[in-house]
Amino acid sequence: MRADLDLIKEWVEPGSRVLDLCCGDGELLHHLQNHKNASGYGLEIGPENITACIRKGVNVIEKDIEEGLASIKDNTFDTVIMTQAIQIMMRPDEIVDEMLRIGKECIVTFPNFGHWRARGYLAFRGKMPVSKFLPYTWYNTPNTHFCTFKDFERLCVERNIYIMERTVVDNEHQHRWWIHLWPNMLGEIAIYRITK
């Protein structure tokens, strides 16, 4: 199981109604159904992922979330989750606003572009970073809006978004004590729990 799912699980109340944006193959929802008695849906656009969700018994709705979530009423869900997808959105700020409108609280994870490896790559090689963790070149990447932890937290301040909790991990979603010494430099993924 992906380690971040274990971390996210801790922030989801038992019996919650959950919406997972860009839910992939439904692993997180499947996990939350089995371990937290959660219900809800995943939104996804990948055909193989949709079939995988259905096969798992995860409710999945084919939807391009960039087209908006207007059909969903305010506060429909206890928790709205988006893991590792905010950086591929055309307007991450609007998505976060929408998530907070339809969910009482939200969980967001994204790769940290402020990590020392990305900084070093750009500083010393003068090229956009390409690594196992960020395996795309600049012209074919789905990631249109990279940010650092600092950038995201600044957005939260500007929009009056309250950060309830934050966990910073490495690219294997493992806690390392030293990451907390300088998270924006040493952390690769942050998991934020936010609310309005």
Add this chain to the structure above:
Amino acid sequence: MPAVIPEDSVGIVEPQKIEFNQPLQLQCGRVLNNYHLMVETYGELNANRSNAILICHALSGNHHVAGYHSADDKKPGWWDSAIGPGKAIDTNKFFVIGLNNLGGCHGSSGPNQINPETGKPFGPDFPIVTVNDWVESQARLADYFGIDQFAAIIGGSLGGMQALQWSINYPDRLRHCMVIAAAPKLSAQNIAFNEVARQAISQDSQFYNGHYYEQDEVPRVGLMLARMLGHITYLSDDGMRSKFGRELRAGQISYDFTPQFEVESYLRYQGERFSTTFDANTYLLMTKALDYFDPAAATEGDLPAILQQARAKFMVISFTTDWRFSPERSREIVDALVEADKQVSYAEIEAAHGHDAFLIPIPRYLDVFSAYMQRVEADTQALSDKENH
């Protein structure tokens, strides 16, 4: 029929006529004292009668869903691509029922059947039937087979509307509801198409106000026009372009009114064939049932409110080029189910075939379908395990 029946076919099948003598109160106010339904079944009903699947047919459909009626049959049943041993709806695991709805023209009580009270065909005197009436008659069909709860009720187009109505009228009698290429109610444009089709039929000089049986006539031209119009709306612009383009039959334009483009002769052929196999009065009835379908009318248009009653798990499927019942219409159903906090999955299948795509074995469609049916099977198995303990 192919020279050898494929292994994944249900093979040669035989319809059965089932009589019902308990009066059926119809939504229009009239009562059918006796009626019969033409039915086909495939697979075996299991010991606790938990593996039954009801297939609801669309506008011009009938009970012959899969397999062949005889060795001379050129075509199998209308959904043979989805039903059979090892297919998406696996007849090794499920007991599948297909029926011809009330008002149909393929053996169930309908306009072309003899009215027992007069000894003549019902004709236009056959009452207007609605999706609600069909659900009621299908529930009695379930009783006949001793089925308390269907593993799934599945339908495309008008069939999907029946499945949706089932989930509202009999929430405890189905575990899964599959609504394919359907809508929560018809749009004005949909109703307009239906009205043109009805006018084509009723204005035909051979229609005789629906009493054409006694004249030994058929309003063939009207039926043909109705079907041609319908057919255009079931295909997509792209689909027609790739199938026919502006191909000419004789290779050159002849500057007269004979059919010259391939698409013209195709439509005429389809229309003429249809006019020999389908009953005009039934076409009028079925299009009316479509027009009247509106489950949310009971809650003043509030679809989520009426769907609160449902207990089934839903699978909704639409097709990108379907403009008769576009993906937006399916999304209305999905949004309402989400608002009503129901279990629902939704897939929008990329397809060039328009509304007709729901009958075509598109690989992704079959993948999604099979994946969902595995879920239906798992739930059926879990129920059996529970009951056996």
